[in-house]
Amino acid sequence: MASVEIIGVGMIPFGKHQERTLVDMGAEAAFLGLKDAGVKPAQVDACFFANAFGGRLFGDITIGQNVFWDVGINRVPVINVENACTSGSTAFYLAYNSIAAGQAELALVVGAEKLYVPELGLLNSGETEWETQLGQVVSTGFAMRAIRHMMEFGTTIEQLAQVAVKNRRHGQLNPLAQFREPVTVEDVLASTMIVKPFTRLQCCPNADGAAAVVLSSPKVARTLTRRVRVNAAVLCSGSYESPQDLTHWETDYRAAKLAYEKAGIGPEDLDLVECHDPFTIAEILHCEALGLCAVGEGGKLVEENQTMLGGRIPINVSGGLLSRGHPLGATGVAQIFEIVTHLRKEAGARQVERAKVGLAHCMGGDKAMDTKSCTIAILSV
Amino acid sequence: MASVEIIGVGMIPFGKHQERTLVDMGAEAAFLGLKDAGVKPAQVDACFFANAFGGRLFGDITIGQNVFWDVGINRVPVINVENACTSGSTAFYLAYNSIAAGQAELALVVGAEKLYVPELGLLNSGETEWETQLGQVVSTGFAMRAIRHMMEFGTTIEQLAQVAVKNRRHGQLNPLAQFREPVTVEDVLASTMIVKPFTRLQCCPNADGAAAVVLSSPKVARTLTRRVRVNAAVLCSGSYESPQDLTHWETDYRAAKLAYEKAGIGPEDLDLVECHDPFTIAEILHCEALGLCAVGEGGKLVEENQTMLGGRIPINVSGGLLSRGHPLGATGVAQIFEIVTHLRKEAGARQVERAKVGLAHCMGGDKAMDTKSCTIAILSV
Numbered sequence: 001m002a003s004v005e006i007i008g009v010g011m012i013p014f015g016k017h018q019e020r021t022l023v024d025m026g027a028e029a030a031f032l033g034l035k036d037a038g039v040k041p042a043q044v045d046a047c048f049f050a051n052a053f054g055g056r057l058f059g060d061i062t063i064g065q066n067v068f069w070d071v072g073i074n075r076v077p078v079i080n081v082e083n084a085c086t087s088g089s090t091a092f093y094l095a096y097n098s099i100a101a102g103q104a105e106l107a108l109v110v111g112a113e114k115l116y117v118p119e120l121g122l123l124n125s126g127e128t129e130w131e132t133q134l135g136q137v138v139s140t141g142f143a144m145r146a147i148r149h150m151m152e153f154g155t156t157i158e159q160l161a162q163v164a165v166k167n168r169r170h171g172q173l174n175p176l177a178q179f180r181e182p183v184t185v186e187d188v189l190a191s192t193m194i195v196k197p198f199t200r201l202q203c204c205p206n207a208d209g210a211a212a213v214v215l216s217s218p219k220v221a222r223t224l225t226r227r228v229r230v231n232a233a234v235l236c237s238g239s240y241e242s243p244q245d246l247t248h249w250e251t252d253y254r255a256a257k258l259a260y261e262k263a264g265i266g267p268e269d270l271d272l273v274e275c276h277d278p279f280t281i282a283e284i285l286h287c288e289a290l291g292l293c294a295v296g297e298g299g300k301l302v303e304e305n306q307t308m309l310g311g312r313i314p315i316n317v318s319g320g321l322l323s324r325g326h327p328l329g330a331t332g333v334a335q336i337f338e339i340v341t342h343l344r345k346e347a348g349a350r351q352v353e354r355a356k357v358g359l360a361h362c363m364g365g366d367k368a369m370d371t372k373s374c375t376i377a378i379l380s381v
Numbered sequence: 382m383a384s385v386e387i388i389g390v391g392m393i394p395f396g397k398h399q400e401r402t403l404v405d406m407g408a409e410a411a412f413l414g415l416k417d418a419g420v421k422p423a424q425v426d427a428c429f430f431a432n433a434f435g436g437r438l439f440g441d442i443t444i445g446q447n448v449f450w451d452v453g454i455n456r457v458p459v460i461n462v463e464n465a466c467t468s469g470s471t472a473f474y475l476a477y478n479s480i481a482a483g484q485a486e487l488a489l490v491v492g493a494e495k496l497y498v499p500e501l502g503l504l505n506s507g508e509t510e511w512e513t514q515l516g517q518v519v520s521t522g523f524a525m526r527a528i529r530h531m532m533e534f535g536t537t538i539e540q541l542a543q544v545a546v547k548n549r550r551h552g553q554l555n556p557l558a559q560f561r562e563p564v565t566v567e568d569v570l571a572s573t574m575i576v577k578p579f580t581r582l583q584c585c586p587n588a589d590g591a592a593a594v595v596l597s598s599p600k601v602a603r604t605l606t607r608r609v610r611v612n613a614a615v616l617c618s619g620s621y622e623s624p625q626d627l628t629h630w631e632t633d634y635r636a637a638k639l640a641y642e643k644a645g646i647g648p649e650d651l652d653l654v655e656c657h658d659p660f661t662i663a664e665i666l667h668c669e670a671l672g673l674c675a676v677g678e679g680g681k682l683v684e685e686n687q688t689m690l691g692g693r694i695p696i697n698v699s700g701g702l703l704s705r706g707h708p709l710g711a712t713g714v715a716q717i718f719e720i721v722t723h724l725r726k727e728a729g730a731r732q733v734e735r736a737k738v739g740l741a742h743c744m745g746g747d748k749a750m751d752t753k754s755c756t757i758a759i760l761s762v
Contacts, residue, residue, distance in 0.1 A: 047618075055463070056435020062465045062746050065618060065754065075635065077616040078754060079471060080463040082436070084443045090460060094475070101482030235458040237428075237446060254456065365443050373446065373459060 004099045006228040006379065007216050008037025009337040014209035014325035015178040016116045022054050025210035026067035026112035029330075033212030034071065039106060041072035043220075046104035050081050050091035050111035051329035059121055067110055082329075085276060086235070086364030087111060088211070089332025089375035095215050096233035096377075105217050111334070112210035113327030120206060139203060139279065144194045148246040150197070152296065155284065157197050161188035161298035161311035163280035164201050164322050166308050171319025173309070177208050178325030204279040207325030211333035213340075226323035228340050231263035231357075231378040238365060238372035247296075251374045252289035252363060259376035260291075265357060267291035270313060272342055272352045274335035275361040277320040283307075286361055287315065309350060317342070317350050328364075335360035336377060343381045356381055385480045387609040387760065388597050389418025390718040395498050395590035395706035397557040402557075403435050406591035407448035412651075412710075415452065420487060422453040427485035429460050429491035431468035431477045432710035438500055448491055463710075466657060467616070467745030468492060470713025470756035474598050476607035477614040477694075477758075480759035483741070486598050492715070493591035494708030501587060508711050509640035520584060520660065524576045529627040531578070533677065536665065538578050540680035542569035544661035545582050545703050552700025554690070554731035559588050559706030578707050583661040588706030592714035607651035609721050612759040619753035628677075632755045633670035633744060637697030641672075644696060646738060648672035651694060653723055653733045655716035656742040658701040664688075667742055668696065690731060698723070709745075716741035717758060724762045737762055 010032025012025055026049065027065055034041060037312045049064025064080045083090040083211060088111030095107035149155045171177035183201055191200040215230070236255040260266055267290055275290065277283035284298030292313055293301040301307055307315040318324045318338040339358035341347045365372035391413025393406055409431065415422060430445025445461045464471040469492030530536045546566055552558035564582055572581040596611070597627035617636040641647055648671055656671065658664035665679030673694055676681040683686055688696040699705045699719040702712060719741035723730045738761045746753035 005556065052442050053436065056440040056442070059437045061433050061463060062754070065746055068618075074619060075632075076618055077474075077615075078464070078618040079475065082442060082458070082461040082463060093458075094460065097479070097482065097484060101478065101484065103478060103482065235460075237457055237459040238450075238455055241535070251456075365446055375444070 002100055002217055002231040004096050004100055005216055005218060006037070006213055006230060006340055008033045008038055008214035008335070009212065009340045011176055011211040011334055011337045013156040013176045013210060014207045014327060017114070017208040018116055020208070021068045022060060022063050022112045022114050023070060023302065025208065026063065026110045027070035029112065029210035029212040030067060030071045030108060030110045033214050036038070037214040039214065043106050044073050044108045045076050046095065046098050046107040047073060047076055047078045048081060048091035048095045048107065048109045049078065050087035051113055052082055052084055052087045053113060053115065053134040053328065057114070057117055073108070080164045082158045083373050084292060084364035085328050086332055086362045086373045086375045087329040089360065089377065090235060090373070091335055092213060092332060092377060093233045093235045093338060093375055096230055099215055099217050105244025106220050107215045109213045109215065109333055110210065111136060111332060112207045113329040115327060116208050120224040139195045139198065142279040142281055143198055145246045145285065146197050149281060149284065152247055153299065155299035157189065158185055160202060160280040163183045163277065163283045164188045164303060165248055167277060167316050167320040167322040168311060170317050171348060174319050174324060177319040177323050178205055179323045180353050181319065198279055204278045204321040204326040207327045209325060209327035209330045211330045211337050213336050223320040225345050228343050229289065229380050231257045231265055231380050233258045233377045234262060235373060235375050247285065249285060249289060249372065251372045252286060255374035255376050256290050259378055263378040267377055270337065270359050272317055272358045273313060273315045273361065274318060274338050276327060276363045277316055277322050283315065283320065290359070309352065309355060314352050317352055332362045332375060335362060339379050343379060383481055383598055384737035385477050385481055385611040386597055386599060387594055387717065387721055389420065389595035390593065390721045391417055392592040392715055392718045393590060394557045395588045395708060398495070398589040399497055403432060403441060403444050403495050404447045404451060406589065407444065407491045408451035410591035410593040411448060411489060411491045414489065414595050418595040420595060425454050425487050425489045426457050427476065427479050427488040428457055429462060429472035429490045430456060431462050431472035431714065432494055433463055433465055433468045434494060434496065434709065436497070436578045438498055454489070463643065464754050465745035466709055467713055467743045467744045467754045467756045468710040470716070470741065470743040470758065471616055471754070473594060473713060473717055473758060474614045474756055477611055480596055480598050482756055487601050488596045490594045490596065490714055491591065492711040492713060494710040495589045496587040496708060497589050514628060520576045521577065524579055524658040526627045526666065527578050530662060530665065533593065533628055534680065535678035538570065539566055540684050541578060541583060541661040542566045543683045544658065544664045545569045547683060548658065548697050548701040548703040551690055551698050551731060552704025555700050555705060558700040558704050559586060560704045563575065570744055572759050579660055585659045585702040585707040588708040590706060590708035590711045592711045592718050594714055594717050607725050609724050609762050610762050612646055613640045614758045615640045616754060616756050617644060622714060625762045628666065629680045630666060630670060630744070632753045632754065633667060636757050640759055644759040646759055650738050651740050652736040653698055653720065653739045654694060654696045654742065655699060656696060656717050657744045658697055658703050664696065664701065671740070671742060690733065695733050696731060713743045713756060716743060720760050722758060
């Protein structure tokens with residue numbers, strides 16, 4: 001397997017872009033990524049586009065073809081990928097594979113999503129699935145996990161709220177984040193109850209946005225500066241060992257083990273982590289799966305400010321899904337954008353000092369009980 | 382690049398499956414494919430699922446995860462792919478790549494689509510695209526090409542109709558085809574006018590269906606019988622050199638050149654071809670691009686019965702999209718199913734004698750004027 005480097009990233013601000021289309025947003029991110037990499041559209045030899053809800057909301061297909069066409073790329077393979085919340089990171093995984101396998105020299109990944117539309121409603125597994133028909137939508141699945149974690153490990157609602165407080169504080173420092181106003185634990189707990197124990201500020205917002213990453217073989221990258229190495233990119237799919245074990249995503253643990261093995265890097269080597277925090281409990285569970293603390297101690301980790309910028313292992317310095325926003329197809333790509341920005345020492349006010357190794361983690365899939373996908377990328381300079 | 386073999390195929394009858402879901406149909410095809418290959422679900426180490434309209438019509442996401450879960454496959458990467466009509470063949474291309482690159486030993490590809498729903502309407506590029514808003518839907522794009530081909534090369538409406546007649550005659554012999562009643566040129570021309578020059582019988586029907594292919598490295602395949610070799614699998618994306626040239630899909634020509642080069646096989650070596658015939662003109666244009674006749678002579682080729690079963694180069698012996706049916710995500714996979722069935726001498730009444738080399742061609746993308754994808758796979762025994 002050839003080694004793979006990231007030579008450019010691009011991202012538009014996440015938030016409301018009601019006047020823009022998926023293609024328009026995706027093309028701007030692609031343009032920014034290519035410009036950052038200093039490469040021409042004609043140099044790109046494989047393209048991957050990620051989106052989850054363009055079909056459901058707008059009836060769109062082959063969006064990637066239109067995005068890449070708009071920035072002047074044609075005649076190369078274009079793959080449109082959907083993997084729920086891991087759509088963007090799955091596209092990154094495929095691009096990584098294409099270069100590692102020697103099938104492409106320079107790959108462009110774009111993720112885009114447009115969720116600020118009244119048609120969205122509650123995210124679910126599809127109207128024809130029985131989980132949806134029984135009321136098992138995404139938020140209720142995470143809520144069950146939160147309540148179980150509180151029962152098993154004594155995690156408190158204040159610790160859950162602290163995840164939202166921390167990620168908002170981080171988001172304040174990120175000019176591309178959707179929400180940049182600070183909140184307190186009291187604000188979080190006093191906001192509207194969505195599904196017990198989650199108040200509104202513990203749930204990620206709907207967002208529009210797009211992000212891009214340019215990957216290359218060392219052959220291409222050699223001529224460029226500001227290179228970031230991809231030490232591992234893995235994708236695992238579910239299921240649980242035991243569906244009753246609501247505080248242990250088996251896929252998450254397996255992906256972490258695989259990524260650390262492939263990279264020859266352990267959790268103790270990480271300088272920063274972007275992880276999938278659509279609801280506060282998710283970040284706590286993922287911290288445990290990634291080995292950043294002992295199982296059951298994710299609540300304590302955030303309470304002690306260890307995951308705050310300046311702490312032992314800053315998590316979601318971008319603001320995470322809770323504050324940067326969560327346009328599904330773009331999220332996994334935006335996580336890579338964030339890690340790369342820190343490794344290149346370009347993160348400004350939110351820069352993690354001496355950042356040399358970062359990890360981006362995403363989890364997707366829409367059912368509470370069975371199939372999930374987990375992606376992890378480990379990057380370094 | 383390691384060589385890649387096909388060790389199993391599966392397909393459910395195409396047609397109306399109004400009582401079934403995408404997951405249900407996909408899982409049955411997956412089961413049939415695995416059974417045909419004689420492998421267990423636990424042996425599969427990469428999964429690819431193709432679908433185009435599950436999001437638009439049912440709000441579905443991560444369908445593949447649910448399909449593979451239902452046949453007992455979990456813990457492996459699952460990729461959901463969309464590439465319009467080439468969704469299924471793009472999934473096949475990715476699976477081929479994963480094995481050729483040594484990243485998987487045994488990959489399962491499933492394509493499924495459910496179009497027999499009143500919500501479908503006319504296929505278009507998405508409601509937000511300006512082509513759609515101007516009335517440029519799929520059928521009108523192909524109609525412009527047909528009229529242009531008639532003007533430039535003297536192709537007749539009878540020759541166009543003959544494509545439908547031939548593919549219906551083939552479909553009669555295929556127990557899995559959607560339409561199995563023969564039609565005459567007179568029937569075709571007398572059916573309802575859809576968009577000039579296409580009558581209803583010159584347009585592929587809406588269909589529900591699913592198909593599966595199991596690919597493996599020679600390491601796995603060595604233990605199995607009935608192996609088919611993949612000599613090439615390519616994916617090219619559009620555009621035209623000149624958008625005014627309506628009778629020449631540049632992407633088509635480029636994909637053909639690339640596939641023949643990679644396989645070391647030319648059009649003269651082919652024993653049968655499955656190609657993308659959503660409208661009669663498409664088969665004529667693709668014959669020319671694939672080098673099965675001179676440019677402009679596609680109409681004559683079908684008129685002379687050269688592409689009929691028993692003729693010089695049988696095309697769409699399955700019945701093609703016009704007769705087997707066109708459930709988008711399943712189509713590219715069903716084409717592979719057809720070629721493999723002939724190469725293994727299991728095609729019964731429609732068997733192409735002494736078939737040793739076959740080609741599957743698909744084209745996708747939804748705009749008349751710009752971005753398209755073309756996939757070609759060349760298989761042999």
